[in-house]
Amino acid sequence: MRPITAMLASMLLFAPPAMAQESSEPKVNQLIVFGQDSCPQSTDDTITVCARKDESERYRIPEPLREHVSPQNEAWNNKVRAYETVSRTGTMSCSPVGAGGWTGCAGKLINDAYAEKKIDPGIKFGQMIADERAKRLSTIDADAAETQARVEVVEDQMEARRKAEEAKADKDPNDANAPAPPKN
Numbered sequence: 001m002r003p004i005t006a007m008l009a010s011m012l013l014f015a016p017p018a019m020a021q022e023s024s025e026p027k028v029n030q031l032i033v034f035g036q037d038s039c040p041q042s043t044d045d046t047i048t049v050c051a052r053k054d055e056s057e058r059y060r061i062p063e064p065l066r067e068h069v070s071p072q073n074e075a076w077n078n079k080v081r082a083y084e085t086v087s088r089t090g091t092m093s094c095s096p097v098g099a100g101g102w103t104g105c106a107g108k109l110i111n112d113a114y115a116e117k118k119i120d121p122g123i124k125f126g127q128m129i130a131d132e133r134a135k136r137l138s139t140i141d142a143d144a145a146e147t148q149a150r151v152e153v154v155e156d157q158m159e160a161r162r163k164a165e166e167a168k169a170d171k172d173p174n175d176a177n178a179p180a181p182p183k184n
Helices: 002-020 076-084 101-119 125-138 140-171
Strands: 027-034 046-053
Touching: 027 125, 046 125, 125 140
Parallel strands: 027 046
Antiparallel strands: none
C-alpha cells in the first residue's frame, strides 16, 4: 500500500510545474480562401488569418507544383552541381558520413525554407499574423478602461452601503442586533 501512496504523492508533487507550462498565447489558424468566400471570425483563444486568392485558383494545382520537374527539364548546370556534392562529406556537409557531417543540416534547412518562401510571395502569413495581433492589442486599453469603470461603480456602491450601515448603527444605539458593551 505504501508504494502506491508514494507514487500518488510524487505525481501530485510534479504535476503543478507541468500545468504551469501551458501557454496563454492564442492559437493561430492560417487559411487560404478563394474568391468571395468569407474568412471565419477569430475567437478569444484563436487568431484566424486568411490569405485570399482568385476564384480561378480554387481547383487548380498550387503554383509551386505546376511545373513538371523531370531529368529532361533540368538544366545542365544543376546536374553538374549535383555531381559536385556527391562525395562531399565531413563538417558542414549535411551528410550521415564523416565526423561532423550533420553540422551543415541546419544551414540547408534554413536555405530550403527561404527558397520555399520565395516561391509564393503572395501569401505572407507572418505579416498577417502580426497585423491581427496588433488589431487585438489596439482594443485592450478601451476594454481595460471599461472594466475599471464598472469596478469603480461597484466599489462606490459598496462604500455607500457601508456608510449607511455605520450611520444606522450610530443613530440607533439600542438596536437589538448591536453587540452588548463589555462588562467591567
